[in-house]
Amino acid sequence: MALRFFDTATRSVRDFVPLQEGKAGIYLCGATVQAPPHVGHIRSGVAFDVIRRWLLAKGFDVTFVRNVTDIDDKILARGVDQGIPYWDVAMRNERAFTAAYDVLGCLPPTYEPRATGHVPEMVALMQRLIDAGHGYAAQGDVYFDVRSFPEYGALSGQRLDDMKDAADADPRGKRDARDFAMWKSAKPGEPAWDTPWGSGRPGWHIECSAMAAKYLGETFDIHGGGLDLVFPHHENEIAQSKAAGGGFAQYWLHNAWVTTSGEKMSKSLGNSLLVEQVVQRVRPVELRYYLAGAHYRSMLEYSDEHVAEAGQGYRRIEGFLQRGAELLGISGSPEVESGSRPSAFDIAMDDDIAVPQALAVIHETVREGNAALASSDAEAVRSSFASVLAMVDVMGLNPWSEPWRGGTSDDRHEEVIDALVQVVLQQRQEARARKDFAAADAIRDGLDAIGITVEDTASGVRWTLG
Ligand SMILES: [Zn+2]
DSSP: OOOEEEETTTTEEEEOOOSSTTEEEEEEOOOBOSSOOBHHHHHHHHHHHHHHHHHHHTTOEEEEEEOBBOOOHHHHHHHHHHTSOHHHHHHHHHHHHHHHHHHTTOOOOSBOOBGGGGHHHHHHHHHHHHHTTSEEEETTEEEEOGGGOTTTTTTTTOOGGGOOOOOSSOGGGOSSTTOEEEEEEOOTTSOOBOOTTOSEEEOHHHHHHHHHHHHHOSEEEEEEEEGGGIIIIIHHHHHHHHHTTOOEEEEEEEEOOEEETTEEOOGGGOGGGBHHHHHHHSOHHHHHHHHHHSOTTSOEEOOHHHHHHHHHHHHHHHHHHHHHHHHHTOOSOOOOOGGGSOHHHHHHHHBTOOHHHHHHHHHHHHHHHHHHHHTTOHHHHHHHHHHHHHHHHHTTOOTTSTTTSSSSHHHHHHHHHHHHHHHHHHHHHHHHHTTOHHHHHHHHHHHHHTTEEEEEETTEEEEEEO
């Protein structure tokens, strides 16, 4: 079966046909770096990392561009509030985003352009739009004339006549209240760049149109972003880029939100949901498993309990892989054999990245593998092990791959926990040896109460968490 994506622009699932055989260009709208990321901000990075990894697994040469919006009203306002330059706010938060992507195992983008580094490209694009009759300058602002572009509204399925006014700029020079600003004239004390229309700074939408064209060409394969960007941001990107003559994105993919109590997660929930805070409470690999585990187009309701449940699911997979590696005598990182992926997994991933179905295949294979372990069927263990490893590798969840393996504080914590449990189990053995079964059972029950399951196996006592 061919790889297919749900394309927001056509509201249909379409076979993925790249512009150039074997290559895929993806532009993902990145962060506006006004604050450090909470869990909701980082979902699109994780969702598109899985999509990218699947394209890589299928042999595509992927160019992945994710921009940084490092100038905007909120960044400027924070700079003023804190008495520091806007770029200090932007840089600090860009680092926090990079740290969050890294800690969750997202591959670094091929290119990560910053808006402020691409003003000449934006000015050139606006000049083309003005020359072609799609844009106009008024009192130092530059607007896009939405009536000049008949397709306007197609992505979000709106008719121009039903649209609200664009509230993105002072409407003083607008010909139509729905025209949107590509460029905003300088205000006192704000950073500004010189242009033929006066000095000012870019609007958000022109940044992405200019940067996507620079790094992927005027026509490219996939544009991604959160569902909340469909309108006005992506609608406006399309208007600018297509009116300038490019074909722009051939497929539009949008990830759903992380919600809390059914609402889009917001900053008002406080710091406890910042990625840097959550990874203090949850192993990062388990947070990735949680964020990647839902279909990218499904809303994901956040709670610590849901993350904990996801963590148990991941630990089942990891536990099998660890026991399998032990039985198979594998030391160090086992080699990933991509040919070992079950076809049901590939079919699920090809079907608009159906991760829940793909995970079901992983868990089914883990069950088979655990049965093989229980009956000490080394050949069957080897086969399940290779399959599970190849599948989790595609999801960015291979426990032996970066950044999960070795040297992290989690691993040290695990070592310490293992040592503590061994001490307790030793006490239990001693209790049994002196036939004090009440004490032995009490120890076992105590461990059970904190989620540690003790098994007596032929090769000794084994414990598992979860
Ligand atoms: Zn964008």
